[in-house]
Amino acid sequence: MQPRIPRAPVIAAIIVALTSVSLAGLLLPALWDEAFGRRDPGRAVLGLAAAAGVCALYGRLLWLNLTRRTGPAHRLGLAAITAVSWALPALLGVDTGWGNALLVPAGLIAVVLPARQAVAVAAAGTIAGAGYGLVLGMRPLAVLYQLVAFPMVTFSGFITVWLFHVVQELREARAELARSAVGEERLRFARDLHDVLGHSLQAVALRAEVAERFADRDPERVRKELAEIQTMAREAVRDVREVVRGHRATSLRTELDGMSAVLRAAGIACERPDLPTDLPARVHEPLGWVVREAATNILRHSSATWCSVRVDALDAEPDAEPDAEPDTAPDAARVRLEIVNDGASRRAGPAAGTGTSGSGLAGLAERLAAAGGEFTAAAAGDGTFRLVAALPAGET
Known part of the structure; x- marks a missing residue:
């Protein structure tokens, strides 16, 4: 003792x-x-x-x-x-x-x-x-x-x-270290709760708006949307409980399915990309959080009509990706996620497109940095907004 x-x-x-x-x-x-x-x-x-x-x-x-x-x-x-x-x-x-x-x-x-x-x-x-x-x-x-x-x-x-x-x-x-650890845990919990509830509540609100529009002319569609709202609410409650327990795992495949579904329901064209067959398991959770936050911000902060998602597994050789930009040419094997939408020019301010500020994107940058990856989010000159996240394929 x-x-x-x-x-x-x-x-x-x-x-x-x-x-x-x-x-x-x-x-x-x-x-x-x-x-x-x-x-x-x-x-x-x-x-x-x-x-x-x-x-x-x-x-x-x-x-x-x-x-x-x-x-x-x-x-x-x-x-x-x-x-x-x-x-x-x-x-x-x-x-x-x-x-x-x-x-x-x-x-x-x-x-x-x-x-x-x-x-x-x-x-x-x-x-x-x-x-x-x-x-x-x-x-x-x-x-x-x-x-x-x-x-x-x-x-x-x-x-x-x-x-x-x-x-x-x-x-x-x-x-002081004990106080710092408590503060970091509070920030982690707040970030996870923001990422979970922000996406889920935005999706619930969207489904409710769709149900309201079809309330008088398509009762069957309304019942379908209400059923979706119930399912999303139950999943949100489950996710919050898992965040509180501290062991929630996010899957990239699941988040891509959810993103494409909720964006299409909002009238935004979005197809779920095929994932590489050899995608490392360690990249699923960080990139899954990126997809979730990107979908939430597109719904909240833009008037996009389409969204393109691409996931690539890049080889270690610099010439493995011929169309890569010079500053993004890989020097080691990594997984790259790119999300582009056309909502950057439809809303003024820094939150256009997927957003360039706020606790959500700041939390994503922290997650990717902790995993040894890179994260950028910025509007392009052609009216699109581009979000890019890259993670090493191997252990860091």
Whole structure:
């Protein structure tokens, strides 16, 4: 079972507590000797007051830097800790363990100061601490320990704060990725729902208009259209349920059948093309969405009288498609869908023909790009509107 990670303030409090215990480990032996070895209350009180003040200020500065509340005044705090810690061995002597106090400010150097300044101060502190220890009469082994321990304590303080901040940034990045995933899923759902309901409701509205026109003169036609409306409504409900479940599959063959049927019912000449026999299964769903959206936009945004649909499986050789335009000549095996209608000049504005804007075509472009394909939709100079979608025939 994965352990639950505490919140940032809790982790910061734990780091401060552990650091305080480490400082106590440096100073308590000397305090113990003052209180129970020398039995000098004055020296013991002085040592206890100095150690308590140093630990309290140290913990405060560490907490503020962990919570990213740094300030220039923190350097004064570091200077105060250094002054008190380095004064204790001179006042109380190094023979009772106060020489360890020389290491106390090292852990804050890289926390309070910028990196370049911290390196210089740590190097200077290492050399000065060793020389100061020799002046105070520290043993050579203790001075050697000072030379090794001072930079190590400095680096340890830096690593502690750096790791804490890295963990917090990773936590924030993880939360941001979760929010982004939720947003992308909402966009996907909205796009699928638009594609499904836009086509189905447009087809239902068209059938209802046809039934209304024949209401007084052809009851049989009206009954036929009403039956079609019922079938389309049931299919729309089924499609919405499958979109909600997230596993709706769109077939290019089925969408071409539906497109040709609904356009012919609207009085637009459209024949379903024959599909290549070796059409890869992976292209059916993306191109099926293109056909569905194209049919919806022709019905909603144009006054087309005819629509031409063509599906080609292009070979990898550039000369496999002699009549291809230079900028569309294939350099790899792919499947190309082309839908052309004559409604571009019959309606002003960017939505003429199959449309050049809106969430539908934007969703198609996203789908094709995700599948490694290309998508273009634009009006031609001859009053037609051309929509072209191309997908690699193999895996991308």
